[in-house]
Amino acid sequence: MQAVSDTFTHTMSDTPTRPELPDRLSIDPRSPHYLEAVFHHDIGIRFNDKERHDVEEYCISEGWIKVPAGKTLDRKGKPLLLSLKGRVEVYYR
Numbered sequence: 001m002q003a004v005s006d007t008f009t010h011t012m013s014d015t016p017t018r019p020e021l022p023d024r025l026s027i028d029p030r031s032p033h034y035l036e037a038v039f040h041h042d043i044g045i046r047f048n049d050k051e052r053h054d055v056e057e058y059c060i061s062e063g064w065i066k067v068p069a070g071k072t073l074d075r076k077g078k079p080l081l082l083s084l085k086g087r088v089e090v091y092y093r
Helices: 002-013 036-040
Strands: 024-026 043-047 050-052 057-059 064-073 079-085 088-092
Touching: 057 088
Parallel strands: none
Antiparallel strands: 024 057, 043 050, 043 088, 057 064, 064 079
16 A cells, blocks of 8 residues: 555656746737746636637736737737736646
8 A cells, every 4th residue: 555655656756846826927029928848737717717729928916817819910020919807817737
């Protein structure tokens, strides 16, 4: 019985540690809110209880996300972003 619990404990400690999810995160490497270590793991974002896959930036404390406005580009060739306000939940998958 002891060997089984030791194996379980050993397996649980082998999982890689994930960095804590920040309050604000951006996928743009030039942004001051970009954190490369977080992107080594799969992140899920729920906005107003719906899963979103097109989020470019979020802020949990202020309650907003930024998403691309269709195929519209700004003058620098980057997607034009819309800010949406609501409840933001971020988690590792």
